Amino acid sequence: MSRGTYHVTVRRDDPWWVAVVDGVGATETRTVTALEDMVRDLVVVMRELDDPRTFDVRWTYDLPTEAADALRDHQKSRAGCKATERQHEQRARRRGRKAE
Secondary structure, three states: OOOEEEEEEEEEEOOEEEEEEOOOEEEEEOOHHHHHHHHHHHHHHHHOOOOOOOEEEEEEEEOOHHHHHHHHHHHHHHHHHHHHHHHHHHHHHHHHHHHO
């Protein structure tokens, strides 16, 4: 089964960060750090999915270049942190099974 991809356009509407998911809807948040979680929650609810990790998100930024670059760097860093957390969780589970 292939993973679906949702396209998101982000813009700033002070004091909100607005994310429009093509064909799904829109969500808003006051903090950049909440954008991805809010978008994933929106897709899960609107598409009646079970897991927010079962699809990919493609980001487009309707922002000044400097702001878009900074936001893109932030999201890449956050994705890297999440991937590392998943790896540690998987290793911990494997170690737990060996101990049983």
